[in-house]
Amino acid sequence: MSGQGIIREINGPILKARLPGIRNGEQVRIGALGLFGEVIALEGEQALVQSYENTDGVRPGEPLEGLGWPLSVELGPGLLGSIFDGMQRPLTELYRAHGDLIPRGVAIPALDRERTWRFTPAPDLKPEQGLAAGAVLGRVQETESIEHRILVPPDLGGVLVELAPEGDYRLDDPIGRLRDADGRHHDLFLYHRWPVRRPRPYRRRDHGVAPLLTGQRVLDTFFPVLKGGKAAVPGPFGCGKTVVQQQIARWSNADIVIYVGCGERGNELVDVLESFPKLKDPYSGRIMMERTLLVANTSNMPVVAREASIYVGITIAEYFRDQGYDVVMLADSTSRWAEALREVAGRLGQMPVEEGYPAYLASRLAAFYERAGRVEALGGSAVGSVTLIGAVSPPGGDFSEPVTSHTKEIIDTFWALSKELADARHYPAVDWVGSFSGHVDTAARWWAEQVGEAWAERRAQALALLARDAELARIVNLVGPEALSSAQRWVLEGARLVKEAVLQQSALDPVDSFASPEKQYALLDLALSIYERGAELIDLGMPVQELAAMPLLTRCRRAKGNYDSQQVERIQALKEEAMQQFDRQRAQYAGAGESTP
Amino acid sequence: MSAKEYRTAGSAKGGLLLVREAPAVAFGDRVEIRDHRGRRRNGQVIRCADGEILVQVYEGTDDLDLETTWVRFLDQPLEVALSPDILGRVFSGIGEPRDDRPPIVSDLHRAVSGSAINPAARTYPREFIQTGISTIDGLNALVRGQKLPIFSGSGLPHNRLAAQIVRQARLIDQEAAFSVVFAAMGVSYADARFFQEEFADSGVLGNVVMYINLADDPPIERLALPRVALTAAEYLAFDLDRHVLVVMTDMTHYADALREVATAKGDVPARKGYPGYLYSDLAEIYERSGRIKDRHGSVTLVPVLSMPSDDITHPIPDLTGYITEGQIVLSRELHNQGIYPPVQVSISLSRLMKDGVGKDDTRDDHPRVASQLFALYAHAQEVRNLASIIGADELSDRDRRYLEFADAFDRRFVGQGEDEDRSIFETLNLAWELFSLFPKDELIRVSETDLAKYHRQGDGAS
Ligand SMILES: Nc1ncnc2c1ncn2[C@@H]1O[C@H](COP(=O)(O)OP(=O)(O)OP(=O)(O)O)[C@@H](O)[C@H]1O
Numbered sequence A: 001m002s003g004q005g006i007i008r009e010i011n012g013p014i015l016k017a018r019l020p021g022i023r024n025g026e027q028v029r030i031g032a033l034g035l036f037g038e039v040i041a042l043e044g045e046q047a048l049v050q051s052y053e054n055t056d057g058v059r060p061g062e063p064l065e066g067l068g069w070p071l072s073v074e075l076g077p078g079l080l081g082s083i084f085d086g087m088q089r090p091l092t093e094l095y096r097a098h099g100d101l102i103p104r105g106v107a108i109p110a111l112d113r114e115r116t117w118r119f120t121p122a123p124d125l126k127p128e129q130g131l132a133a134g135a136v137l138g139r140v141q142e143t144e145s146i147e148h149r150i151l152v153p154p155d156l157g158g159v160l161v162e163l164a165p166e167g168d169y170r171l172d173d174p175i176g177r178l179r180d181a182d183g184r185h186h187d188l189f190l191y192h193r194w195p196v197r198r199p200r201p202y203r204r205r206d207h208g209v210a211p212l213l214t215g216q217r218v219l220d221t222f223f224p225v226l227k228g229g230k231a232a233v234p235g236p237f238g239c240g241k242t243v244v245q246q247q248i249a250r251w252s253n254a255d256i257v258i259y260v261g262c263g264e265r266g267n268e269l270v271d272v273l274e275s276f277p278k279l280k281d282p283y284s285g286r287i288m289m290e291r292t293l294l295v296a297n298t299s300n301m302p303v304v305a306r307e308a309s310i311y312v313g314i315t316i317a318e319y320f321r322d323q324g325y326d327v328v329m330l331a332d333s334t335s336r337w338a339e340a341l342r343e344v345a346g347r348l349g350q351m352p353v354e355e356g357y358p359a360y361l362a363s364r365l366a367a368f369y370e371r372a373g374r375v376e377a378l379g380g381s382a383v384g385s386v387t388l389i390g391a392v393s394p395p396g397g398d399f400s401e402p403v404t405s406h407t408k409e410i411i412d413t414f415w416a417l418s419k420e421l422a423d424a425r426h427y428p429a430v431d432w433v434g435s436f437s438g439h440v441d442t443a444a445r446w447w448a449e450q451v452g453e454a455w456a457e458r459r460a461q462a463l464a465l466l467a468r469d470a471e472l473a474r475i476v477n478l479v480g481p482e483a484l485s486s487a488q489r490w491v492l493e494g495a496r497l498v499k500e501a502v503l504q505q506s507a508l509d510p511v512d513s514f515a516s517p518e519k520q521y522a523l524l525d526l527a528l529s530i531y532e533r534g535a536e537l538i539d540l541g542m543p544v545q546e547l548a549a550m551p552l553l554t555r556c557r558r559a560k561g562n563y564d565s566q567q568v569e570r571i572q573a574l575k576e577e578a579m580q581q582f583d584r585q586r587a588q589y590a591g592a593g594e595s596t597p
Numbered sequence B: 001m002s003a004k005e006y007r008t009a010g011s012a013k014g015g016l017l018l019v020r021e022a023p024a025v026a027f028g029d030r031v032e033i034r035d036h037r038g039r040r041r042n043g044q045v046i047r048c049a050d051g052e053i054l055v056q057v058y059e060g061t062d063d064l065d066l067e068t069t070w071v072r073f074l075d076q077p078l079e080v081a082l083s084p085d086i087l088g089r090v091f092s093g094i095g096e097p098r099d100d101r102p103p104i105v106s107d108l109h110r111a112v113s114g115s116a117i118n119p120a121a122r123t124y125p126r127e128f129i130q131t132g133i134s135t136i137d138g139l140n141a142l143v144r145g146q147k148l149p150i151f152s153g154s155g156l157p158h159n160r161l162a163a164q165i166v167r168q169a170r171l172i173d174q175e176a177a178f179s180v181v182f183a184a185m186g187v188s189y190a191d192a193r194f195f196q197e198e199f200a201d202s203g204v205l206g207n208v209v210m211y212i213n214l215a216d217d218p219p220i221e222r223l224a225l226p227r228v229a230l231t232a233a234e235y236l237a238f239d240l241d242r243h244v245l246v247v248m249t250d251m252t253h254y255a256d257a258l259r260e261v262a263t264a265k266g267d268v269p270a271r272k273g274y275p276g277y278l279y280s281d282l283a284e285i286y287e288r289s290g291r292i293k294d295r296h297g298s299v300t301l302v303p304v305l306s307m308p309s310d311d312i313t314h315p316i317p318d319l320t321g322y323i324t325e326g327q328i329v330l331s332r333e334l335h336n337q338g339i340y341p342p343v344q345v346s347i348s349l350s351r352l353m354k355d356g357v358g359k360d361d362t363r364d365d366h367p368r369v370a371s372q373l374f375a376l377y378a379h380a381q382e383v384r385n386l387a388s389i390i391g392a393d394e395l396s397d398r399d400r401r402y403l404e405f406a407d408a409f410d411r412r413f414v415g416q417g418e419d420e421d422r423s424i425f426e427t428l429n430l431a432w433e434l435f436s437l438f439p440k441d442e443l444i445r446v447s448e449t450d451l452a453k454y455h456r457q458g459d460g461a462s
């Protein structure tokens, strides 16, 4: 514990104080209001402090108190379904206690201390048995779908002295005791604390093996991300970053979803808060909110807490990973986090290197994304993952700006959103030329085993068709469509079919919003098969206009919205029907034409 | 309130006054300054260290002389007095009367800086506001509690559009019920006058509060103005249960004032000289709109900003677009063709439309009709480009229909009279008239049920 100091200077969220003996990174309470803050630099007896809360009304000469610990989060039952601010204060409780506006200087524990939880100890644990850091002590059924595994804190280990029997406990009731190597006893609780800026340790890092399924065709089928992977969604304003992230929060096959609204709109969080309790997770059938947790530091909240919110989110994500869960963390937007860094750096007079950003921007970004991964947890045999998906908001939509360009070097899946596509209301506006995934090979193995042998081939064919389409469209724009051969014009039609029947997916259409891998594959196969069979007929002399006017094409375009993921066989049946029609046409043309098979 | 005056000004430049040997005053506190001629100016503490205080002076630092400048620290934040009597009044950027009437007397004072609304206290805005303008109602619908800016350029009719919205905005089945807060920053006398006459002519003046800072008024006052205006709007909405429409013009002048002060303070610039915190600063303003649980009223925000050189990637429109819930963009090209209101729909957007339109709110087909119109118009624009290269005669039949659609859309759907108040049903029916140019197979964004119900295949679709 360190002691009291005196505030010397206030410059927005940055303060100077005389505070001997304090540590860098230590939490402080500021002034008569007791605002929360953090020491960010030391110069002799002078500490530089950043305040997570607005400093209006604070004056020089007021006291400042060191709390003795770094910014930490509480990890235990009660996290799920909650909404926290950037310092992990529970916003619903704050609202109940303090009304519409966020009060300042209020200390309120993240997890409810009154509530009791049914704890079932791990059956194989006996006193005097060795207990590794991170070992599972028992479990609490936190929600219908999620069993919360109670862990020995990662920085503690030794021998079990005693463990409580099955029963109802509050968070502050000890549920066991452990003796460390020095013979010291430690009480164990249903929760523990962990400093947010320190990655939680694990035993071993593993390769990703399975894709994170998002139910979004352009993501899963074209630019997959693995469980444990890192992805970025850059795009100009209004192009669909938040929608992509919310769709993943809704429909992905992760066990736990952590949605961090970092410097973005309040209403977007409300949207999640109001809609998720009404939606069902398509995999477990349970209410979506039961597996979801929100961290909210909206754009109008103080900028320093915005910087912290990202770390609060990722630490909670790692905690569920350590229980053996597949976690996805969505950060909207990492640019606002970077801007918070920039603002603090600017106030500290640090030398800006690019567009006002400090030199350590790239390394901070890299260190943050490095916390994603699939790992074998410390304590036992559990394997869990954190998939990290960050939105990036480049000023002016310019992807060469520092945050986008540094992020691009770090991540392995890049979903570039394009203003042209968004303006044409082609949603999701994921640009198939500028996007990439480094994990297509791994994903291909999974798809081949689980869904369709030819996935990789079909995917490549579709991308090739889109590439030819772009090339031909350039020609058309120079000299007009007349310059194209029939086969080339059919390429344009085929690409249009892939765009409309497969790539475009409305988040607002209840049927189209989610597509199972089987449905995705069936739609892709349908569109490509129509294109291929059509191309044969063109060769046989069928006019493009006639082909393009086949009612079949309209039915193909409408299939995504007419059949849900339970009705994949109807899409397959549509394909069969299409093939038969093509067979008949082919017989006609082959019979009439000079080119016999 | 401390009566002690300090005559220890150390420097005065760029709207900032440095006071030495000062007491330990609080960050953000109000300051009163008396200059050598005895005139009063208002300021706010923006940095304080032991004995040295930096004050932002709302009336600017021009003509201050250090020797004979007296400074009084008021020991209170920048506040405004609030009562129902503010309706019908005109104030300056810091809330002082501008209409030769006495100041507001009230026990209720609120700090203008405002605290952030707890996201857990909000409810999602979903009540459709009919503005009577097809491009807004049909394609980019506004809902109560939304922040939806108008992006414009010099010489474009943004003021006329804003005035038309104020005149016509109402819920579908109700008469006008909005109170209006009008916040003008750095506007010309003529523009301020235009709005005043508009309000007077439509008889709503008694339901309007105006905060006005003209082009030749001190620019730093523009930093306080939107905060003062929004404090009033919140009072009307959440204390008096009114639905409030806030029109703020021109946010570009606000941002320029912010840049001026930031430069004087020596803040690190990010883009085009604007400080890195421009985003957060604008967000503090825009995020004050919304709906709150268990509160009857609402704050709907329509900021107007002119894009320097019509450049939408300029930091001011860019950062605004990143914060607001969509944007209505005006086009010089449409304006030059004589189309009013010249809304460029392809780059306009309303993010809150999704929950405000459809079966229970407007009409079942509305969301799909909007999506269909957008899709058709997007392709029609491509066709237009193509036609300009190869000539319309070279187009296929299908593309020629798109060209015809594009022209009809601009003239009939986008274009409408300044006094034309179209109901949402008129707007939707108009859309279906335009759809009749196409065969059903071309219209895949509307449902088959919609087609059966509304599609009347016209001559163009043979
Ligand atoms: N898949 C989709 N289906 C339907 N509409 C979509 C889809 N994706 C985006 N949109 C539309 O685009 C709008 C803007 O999307 P979104 O809010 O996600 O943009 P953003 O990139 O997050 O913008 P900002 O950077 O300003 O936050 C949405 O409100 C919605 O109308």
Ligand SMILES: [Mg+2]
Residues within 6 Å of the ligand: A241, A242, A243, A264, A332
């Ligand atoms: Mg967004």
